[in-house]
Amino acid sequence: MNKPIRRVAIACLLLFAALLVNANVVQFADAKNLRDKPGNTRTLYAQYDRQRGDIVTAAGDAIASSTPTTDTLKYLRTYSNGPVYAPVTGFYSIVYGATDIESAENAILAGTDDRLFVRQLTNLITGRTPQGGSVVLTIDPALQTAAYQALAGRKGAVVAVDPSTGAILALVTSPSYDPNVLSSHDDKSITANWKQLNADPNNPMLDRALSETYPPGSTFKLVTAAAALSSGGYTPQSSIPAPNVLPYPNSTKSLPNYAGEKCGDGKTTTLIDALTISCNTAFGALGETLGQDALRKQAEAFGFNSTFSVPMKSASSVFPTGLDDAQTIQSAIGQYNVRTTPLQMAMVAATIANGGTLMKPYLVKQLVGPDLAVIDTTKPTVIRQAISAEVAAELTTMMESVIDKGTGTTAQIPGVKVAGKTGTAENAPGKPPHAWFVSFAPAASPKIAVAVVVENGGGVNDATGAKVAAPIAKAVMSAALKESQ
Amino acid sequence: MSSATATGLAHAAKAIKPRRPRTRRGVELAMLVFAVLIALAAYADVGLARTHKVPPDMLTYGLGLGALVIVAHVAVRRFASYADPLLLPCAALLNGVGLVLIHRLDLVAPKAENSDATLQLAWTAIGVVGFIVVLIVVRDHRRLQRYTYTSMLLGVLLLAIPSILPARFSEVNGARNWIRFAGFSIQPGEFAKILLVVFVAGFLVAKRDALALASHRFLGLDLPRGRDLGPIIVAWLVSVGLLVRGRDLGMSMLFFGIFIVMLYIATERLSWLLIGLLLFVGGTFVAYHLFAHVRERFEIWLHPFRYAKTTGYQLVQGLYGFSSGGLMGTGLGKGRPDLVPFAKSDFIVSTIGEELGLTGLMAILLVYVVMVTRGLRASLSVRDSFGKLLAAGLAVSLAVQVFVVVGGVMRLIPLTGITTPFLSYGGSSLVSNWALIALLLRISDSARRPAPPPTPRPDDAATQVVRL
Numbered sequence: 036m037n038k039p040i041r042r043v044a045i046a047c048l049l050l051f052a053a054l055l056v057n058a059n060v061v062q063f064a065d066a067k068n069l070r071d072k073p074g075n076t077r078t079l080y081a082q083y084d085r086q087r088g089d090i091v092t093a094a095g096d097a098i099a100s101s102t103p104t105t106d107t108l109k110y111l112r113t114y115s116n117g118p119v120y121a122p123v124t125g126f127y128s129i130v131y132g133a134t135d136i137e138s139a140e141n142a143i144l145a146g147t148d149d150r151l152f153v154r155q156l157t158n159l160i161t162g163r164t165p166q167g168g169s170v171v172l173t174i175d176p177a178l179q180t181a182a183y184q185a186l187a188g189r190k191g192a193v194v195a196v197d198p199s200t201g202a203i204l205a206l207v208t209s210p211s212y213d214p215n216v217l218s219s220h221d222d223k224s225i226t227a228n229w230k231q232l233n234a235d236p237n238n239p240m241l242d243r244a245l246s247e248t249y250p251p252g253s254t255f256k257l258v259t260a261a262a263a264l265s266s267g268g269y270t271p272q273s274s275i276p277a278p279n280v281l282p283y284p285n286s287t288k289s290l291p292n293y294a295g296e297k298c299g300d301g302k303t304t305t306l307i308d309a310l311t312i313s314c315n316t317a318f319g320a321l322g323e324t325l326g327q328d329a330l331r332k333q334a335e336a337f338g339f340n341s342t343f344s345v346p347m348k349s350a351s352s353v354f355p356t357g358l359d360d361a362q363t364i365q366s367a368i369g370q371y372n373v374r375t376t377p378l379q380m381a382m383v384a385a386t387i388a389n390g391g392t393l394m395k396p397y398l399v400k401q402l403v404g405p406d407l408a409v410i411d412t413t414k415p416t417v418i419r420q421a422i423s424a425e426v427a428a429e430l431t432t433m434m435e436s437v438i439d440k441g442t443g444t445t446a447q448i449p450g451v452k453v454a455g456k457t458g459t460a461e462n463a464p465g466k467p468p469h470a471w472f473v474s475f476a477p478a479a480s481p482k483i484a485v486a487v488v489v490e491n492g493g494g495v496n497d498a499t500g501a502k503v504a505a506p507i508a509k510a511v512m513s514a515a516l517k518e519s520q
Numbered sequence: 521m522s523s524a525t526a527t528g529l530a531h532a533a534k535a536i537k538p539r540r541p542r543t544r545r546g547v548e549l550a551m552l553v554f555a556v557l558i559a560l561a562a563y564a565d566v567g568l569a570r571t572h573k574v575p576p577d578m579l580t581y582g583l584g585l586g587a588l589v590i591v592a593h594v595a596v597r598r599f600a601s602y603a604d605p606l607l608l609p610c611a612a613l614l615n616g617v618g619l620v621l622i623h624r625l626d627l628v629a630p631k632a633e634n635s636d637a638t639l640q641l642a643w644t645a646i647g648v649v650g651f652i653v654v655l656i657v658v659r660d661h662r663r664l665q666r667y668t669y670t671s672m673l674l675g676v677l678l679l680a681i682p683s684i685l686p687a688r689f690s691e692v693n694g695a696r697n698w699i700r701f702a703g704f705s706i707q708p709g710e711f712a713k714i715l716l717v718v719f720v721a722g723f724l725v726a727k728r729d730a731l732a733l734a735s736h737r738f739l740g741l742d743l744p745r746g747r748d749l750g751p752i753i754v755a756w757l758v759s760v761g762l763l764v765r766g767r768d769l770g771m772s773m774l775f776f777g778i779f780i781v782m783l784y785i786a787t788e789r790l791s792w793l794l795i796g797l798l799l800f801v802g803g804t805f806v807a808y809h810l811f812a813h814v815r816e817r818f819e820i821w822l823h824p825f826r827y828a829k830t831t832g833y834q835l836v837q838g839l840y841g842f843s844s845g846g847l848m849g850t851g852l853g854k855g856r857p858d859l860v861p862f863a864k865s866d867f868i869v870s871t872i873g874e875e876l877g878l879t880g881l882m883a884i885l886l887v888y889v890v891m892v893t894r895g896l897r898a899s900l901s902v903r904d905s906f907g908k909l910l911a912a913g914l915a916v917s918l919a920v921q922v923f924v925v926v927g928g929v930m931r932l933i934p935l936t937g938i939t940t941p942f943l944s945y946g947g948s949s950l951v952s953n954w955a956l957i958a959l960l961l962r963i964s965d966s967a968r969r970p971a972p973p974p975t976p977r978p979d980d981a982a983t984q985v986v987r988l
Contacts, residue, residue, distance in 0.1 A: 036908050037900050039785040043912060044896045046781075047919040051889050054923060055882055057932040061842045062878040069843030074828050074836070077844045080856050107628075 088167035118211035126214035166405035173202035189493035192243035198385035200415035201394030248374035252460025255369025262333035271307035277317035283361035311441035322367020381486035388481035391427035452478035457500030472504035544605035551609035559616025569853030600965035614942035647954035654958035668722025675715035678708035721909035724786035732787035770938030838870035849877025864945035898964035
């Protein structure tokens with residue numbers, strides 16, 4: 036009987052060999068994959084054992100911090116003014132993981148970043164509990180609060196950037212949510228709150244500033260004007276056709292002006308006047324003359340058809356391809372299938388304000404170690420020269436005219452030259468248009484560029500960018516200028 | 521062997537004056553002390569990690585466990601002095617580590633009175649008593665052969681009781697494989713396992729010639745006669761019955777596996793192995809199509825993350841535990857093994873994987889390898905067929921059980937509810953495994969024990985003359 040017993044012994048060893056190999060697969064080869072599974076709350080639990088770093092505004096206020104608790108998770112994440120900063124901080128949940136800065140800068144906040152290695156090694160030796168580092172944002176609390184209050188719960192978004200650096204000064208979405216309700220230690224209430232937030236028809240967890248795209252409407256005329264000026268064939272004073280209605284080629288339909296208004300004498304106007312009063316037919320005809328390729332090239336120079344990482348990835352703004360003439364006309368005035376994020380329109384304004392240079396937008400100013408030593412400071416980066424300095428100057432003059440005597444007078448600030456452009460974007464039949472406003476100030480040496488969108492004009496039927504969005508932009512710009520004085 | 525050469529050998533042996541084989545009891549004692557020290561160090565480690573203090577009850581715990589293994593050791597010295605020196609220390613180490621792990625899991629969800637670790641320590645004491653009783657009562661393992669059919673009856677009865685009892689006396693977590701009364705719960709399958717190994721060994725010793733020799737030759741294989749297929753069919757039916765009535769996939773696989781392996785050892789015929797395999801595959805196939813709970817097990821096995829929040833929760837949480845342990849583990853008391861449901865019983869290896877890491881898990885698996893190989897060693901060296909079959913059956917049952925539970929928890933094979941020998945929380949499993957080790961010790965003792973000195977024969981003188 037010994038021969039089969041020896042064989043059985045070998046078979047038993049093979050069984051154990053299979054177990055050992057499998058253990059190596061699960062615990063070593065495949066371990067990272069398992070640890071990174073979205074439903075794996077263990078990684079999160081491990082992170083609750085050490086104090087997570089703060090998320091701090093540019094003014095130094097902690098808007099997300101971890102406080103010690105007595106329950107099994109040693110630290111509780113809390114957010115001050117949660118709804119105001121929610122699109123920036125995101126949440127940090129035992130059930131749903133982390134989002135936004137909490138997710139994007141997790142390595143620093145959790146203290147696992149390699150740049151913290153030496154400090155954590157010292158902690159290990161000295162027996163001190165390792166701590167996370169903090170993230171200092173570019174967000175200016177005064178502007179963020181002003182923008183959030185100005186939106187007053189209406190569906191919409193505000194993005195403000197420093198044109199010369201690309202630093203995002205305000206990033207607001209409305210209506211918002213309180214990340215505290217998702218970051219507690221009570222998974223039942225977290226789940227209930229999550230369900231409630233997701234069931235809300237107003238979609239409070241949607242980051243409208245970065246992740247939602249809207250038809251830009253007349254604010255897109257800045258891009259069309261930039262394409263015209265950059266082509267070399269136009270100056271602000273160039274005379275361009277401006278009929279009362281612009282018939283679409285090969286169609287019985289035609290493009291009217293807003294509320295059937297006349298532009299100039301009803302035949303021609305200048306480029307600057309067309310922008311000042313936001314003449315649809317003039318820009319439609321201009322777009323048709325320039326052609327879809329010139330428009331798309333200019334739009335892409337500003338950042339359309341690509342994404343920004345701030346470090347959260349924005350949705351891509353779209354200037355479509357394969358347009359016929361009628362669609363090109365509509366696209367030139369920011370309709371048809373042209374779509375943009377509020378961030379993208381803020382970057383268009385910022386580029387014009389910055390002498391034509393598109394800066395990379397960013398939210399994180401500094402990373403600071405637990406010992407308060409600065410680990411990293413973000414250096415402003417140039418993405419590209421989207422338009423020449425001359426074209427930028429010409430556009431600035433045209434945008435000042437919009438505020439001085441055109442559609443944007445509601446954004447005037449006493450004693451300051453403001454440059455801006457309104458937009459009233461039709462989106463769905465029977466629904467009020469989206470109200471847009473993009474601007475920067477002071478026009479001569481810009482400190483701030485803003486984009487505002489209010490969905491469906493906040494529900495007002497005769498809403499326009501001037502009536503609904505411009506006052507919000509004005510509030511944000513005023514707050515910024517008050518600070519810089 | 522002719523009687524002339526036999527006596528010749530006996531004389532040669534006498535002439536060389538053979539060394540008595542060493543009992544190796546000293547090795548056993550040293551290894552036992554080592555095993556208890558490891559368990560104590562682990563216990564201290566848990567306390568240091570959780571409360572930054574050496575646990576105050578460490579002395580009680582150490583003395584308790586120490587006293588139990590010493591008593592077991594003394595019993596081995598007294599009743600099985602030539603027994604294998606490694607089996608008992610391995611069992612003590614696993615039992616001790618299991619106690620620490622259960623204690624560690626207790627700390628997360630404390631109970632008002634009698635923590636699970638205390639209960640497990642009490643069960644360990646009962647297990648050790650059972651171990652000693654087996655050593656005393658079974659002075660010669662061959663005597664068990666007399667109880668071949670009694671064992672079968674008792675074993676089948678034990679297995680059948682939960683299926684006959686109303687569900688409220690027998691069902692725990694969806695499987696009807698318990699006997700519950702007056703606050704006690706017994707998993708009869710654990711005891712039936714040993715009884716059935718005894719039965720199969722006795723039965724095969726009696727019938728092996730018929731099973732091994734009478735055959736048709738077909739396609740190069742010696743196929744058994746139709747009527748000899750009876751026993752294997754019965755074993756198969758018992759397994760299927762377990763699966764269907766008791767929903768006990770694990771025990772079902774275990775029984776059938778043990779039976780087939782023992783049949784193969786007894787007959788030395790590969791054809792039995794193949795028939796068994798075919799029956800197993802066929803049975804699995806039919807069960808898969810007939811029973812939703814079997815299908816569900818397979819489905820979870822194949823796509824655990826699809827069911828991560830529902831039926832696959834336990835498996836997925838276990839896998840997360842293993843992955844978070846990595847190579848070296850989080851350290852005892854520093855992980856979150858409590859996130860895995862039934863971490864104390866079926867999923868105790870996930871606690872090992874998480875807190876002791878791949879290193880600790882492999883070490884524990886190797887302890888099982890040592891136990892299984894020592895058991896098979898006893899099987900190889902014992903002289904009687906019954907002892908060989910019994911030892912091999914017990915050792916293989918240990919190997920298959922570890923494979924089924926660890927493989928299931930680590931997603932090598934579909935998950936089945938079955939305990940990890942010596943580690944898992946649970947009295948039935950602990951007591952039956954201590955009895956199993958006692959039987960292996962008994963067989964290894966008789967394998968290594970020197971033959972009694974030959975009695976002088978009347979024709980001694982004559983033989984001597986021949987030698988001259």
